Amino acid sequence: MLSRPDSRLMCCSRCTTAWYCSKDCQKAHYKDKHKDVCLAVAGYQQSVEREAIPIRQTRIYMDDKQYIVENLFETRVGLFGQLDATANYMDARIGLIEMYLKAAFRVEIKNVWEKVLFHALEMQKLDANLPCFSFLEPTLFVLLILHRDDDACDYIHYWMKEKVNKEGDTNKHMLRCSQSKEGDWMYPHEKDCRYHDFIQKYPKLSDENDVPLAFLLAALIVKLRLVATYDATRRSIDSGSHTTTGGKSIQEVQMEVREKLIDEKLMNIESQREQVDQIITLIQRINPTLLPATLNPDLLFAIVKGTRARGEPTEAKSLILYSIRCLARIPGAREKLEQRFGRNPSYPV
Known part of the structure; x- marks a missing residue:
């Protein structure tokens, strides 16, 4: 188990979604309640890591014989939803989001909600289209659960302009995706936007x-x-x-x-x-x-x-x-x- 010296709690090292005061507490909880989520989260984490390996060394054929090797995480950010080579990776990461979400509702711990948000935001960076429900809803409501109301409103405003009102600039959005670093909030911020009349x-x-x-x-x-x-x-x-x-x-x-x-x-x-x-x-x-x-x-x-x-x-x-x-x-x-x-x-x- 991973430890938190400040709180004297220990975290399940396999899934990092549950915290315990002792190993005995962990064993009892694992058997009765935690096992299914823990194994599922760990399984999807392994799948995400495994499916990422070929994406970092993808052959892009110039003709029948000649090809170049690309790391799609560097060269095709924003296009993952359109590529056959990334389909398994995307499915695995959606599964990971769903399992983190299940764990978050169960344990109500801030850092688990933040894991959901992190992965949902990263998926929207990799796939620049209007987010599907698997990304959109966790992003939006976890922001609200974390009391980031202005960010939630910024998110709504961005997608209303980008896709619903058809005011977006696709090239600008793709650039925003490719230039943002892992964990970045890439949506424009408008001060006090929660007060606006939607x-x-x-x-x-x-x-x-x-x-x-x-x-x-x-x-x-x-x-x-x-x-x-x-x-x-x-x-x-x-x-x-x-x-x-x-x-x-x-x-x-x-x-x-x-x-x-x-x-x-x-x-x-x-x-x-x-x-x-x-x-x-x-x-x-x-x-x-x-x-x-x-x-x-x-x-x-x-x-x-x-x-x-x-x-x-x-x-x-x-x-x-x-x-x-x-x-x-x-x-x-x-x-x-x-x-x-x-x-x-x-x-x-």
Whole structure:
């Protein structure tokens, strides 16, 4: 096991997704709960390493006899999704992402979520097309789980411009992929973009065909967090009595504190509340299962099977763990959804 002297915990050296106080603790957990994930993660790690070897020494034939040897990790970054030579590697790394994701939901440890994000971002660098669900959703929701809300919004904005609004420059995107180093965040940053009105800025968010439902769910999570933070700050500021202190009334002090803690130019609270309602309406129109199932998921888990399809319960099921995980931790989010759908709603399955 790998050790962490600062915490006196030891990490499973095979998969690095579980931490223990002793070897006895590790043995008990491995037998009862950890074995399946541990072996799967280790297996995919080995597959990724094995499939990477020929990619570093790929023969590119000039004619029937002449060829050059290329390291595709250096010469074909951004094109991996189009090459037969990289297909097995891509499949193995998708499998690794999925197993890390399973482990992350199970253990809720930051460094495991970060492993998911690292591999998902690297895959999008290697394949420059609009990310498939295997990359897009882990990237977006792990950013939110790690409370990197501005980065999540930057990610949405980038792909809305690049592919959905057709405003992207393919050559520029390929250059961005090839020039970024391993672990880099390669998407442009826009300060305070979580405050933006997503629907006003990108009307195509309401398009039922072009826009991933994950974008709308992520936008809802961001907006509900903004509202919850604002409400908590106001309650804290307004909790004082109406006595005086230092010649100033508490109300005057509250006003000064409010101006320092809440930037009204950025945070128009009524607009943010309206955006929450608008996004809920859009999600419900596109997929009437997702949000009600977030409040009452048992029916969805018990019944729904089949291939993912737009607007169908299968699409909701693919997002439900993210939805529950993020929304359950936002004060007032459940109550907001219950106002709309009831405490134990039914829904299409």
